[in-house]
Amino acid sequence: MKTYKYDVVIVGGGPAGLAAAVSAKKQQAKVAILERNGELGGILEQCIHAGFGLHVFKEELTGPEYAERFIDQVEDLDIDVFLNTMVLDITKDRHVSAICGEGVLHFEAGAVVLAMGCRERTRGAIRIPGDRGAGVFTAGIAQRYINLENMKPGTKAVILGSGDIGLIMARRLTLEGIEVEGVYEIMPYPNGLYRNIINCLDDFGIPLHLSTTITRINGKDRVHSVEVAKVDEHRQPIPGTEREIACDTVLLSVGLIPENELSRKAGVALDPVTKGPVVDENLETEVPGIFACGNVLHVHDVVDYVTTEAEEAGEKAALYAKNALKKSDASVAVHAEGPVRYTVPEFVDPEDGADKKIKFRVGAPIEKGVTVIKAGEKEVYREKKAHRFLPSNMEIHTLKCSAIAGVRGDLTVSVEE
């Protein structure tokens, strides 16, 4: 068994892993990326549509273009990359074992960065009754088939869920000559970005049916139809509104969940809402020296924010490996309150002099509101301008350290309407 020693070992070579690697390397750390696929880039390789990089590069790039800019940097900086290498286990003292064509590899890491991305929720996770015929795919799998493997999933599709991947796929299928009958969303509001509703559905005259869901999938060998029905405010199908739609393909775009098997094995605590690790403001998990960033930490809709988050994680991991990461014991918890579903980080240090980046999402749309952060009863942050909050948009706010210096109680983040 081969053993390697690195300051920073990065698990996953998607945009999070790439940015973390580059930034750790810039801190003079010895860095390795372990990636189970045969190439770097992660999910971006199948996201051939444009819409990446508006924040980081100020232009609209496709997924592969965005990835290639970082892959080039990784090559230029001589970062060690292990492809076709799947990490199987991480221990609390940062021994990482992985399997590749040559057998098992062993890594001793000064610090580990978790960057494994996320996976899609499947039919099982949402329990649609009916037959188990072929033709039901997650939107991401269909994307992979069409864009990377040149396979056509079917001829007429119904899409369940209005997440961005489902919207992007509605356009992609239409352009490839596959009919999309409609997109069905159980919630009374769409889940994807507004831009994608206009450019992927409206542009092609594809209807979006809100407060509607698939109640049954029919077809023993291959899907031949689905039954859809309107739902009430408790998301229960309303009798009498059922409608049968002929189709041979169903795409599910019903949410993403962080890939958390390895995180669990490493013994890091997981947040019940994000399903990703609990982290402090350094993006360090509760296991010292293990950091997390990107979709494995919490699901991001915009890759640019993955990049900035990962750059921070990479830098902090490199500092940790060199024993140079400042840490005090004065950590306070950050809680989500009211319409706020979760926050990242879950802990901050009020005494370290650094400003805090607080990220969160709301559970339901709010037409006009402001973000408010309190320490106990004391208000320490209030957003100036009221705006709309959507579950599909991640909020990022900077809390000045001076505002919370000396506070004892926990912080709570909420939105006031």
Added chain:
Amino acid sequence: MKKIKMSCTTCPNSCELLATVENDQVVAVEGNLCKRGVTFAESEYRCPVRVLTSTMILDTGAKAVMVPVRSAKPIPKAAMQDAMQAISKTHLHHAVKMGEALIKNVADTGVDIVASKTVLM
């Protein structure tokens, strides 16, 4: 009079615009944070343009590899189907570099279809 929903692509703010059209003219725009939203709404009404993305087949002999491609710049929506046809008719037989022009002046739009990725043979 009609109202048209639009998504401004001028900057990351992605303003949700509502344009009012009368006698074939955009007479009012709501939802824009800045003046550029008005300019966008006018051109979006006149001639909506989009970046077109798809894939092309690269025949390596051993197996077919998919090369992601894009229009170098946004092209008129009306030209999209023609451009898609031109893309699916083109097969590649050589390594490509990101940004390399693969179809010049696609569907007479004045815009090239370029590779979104470097693919070596």
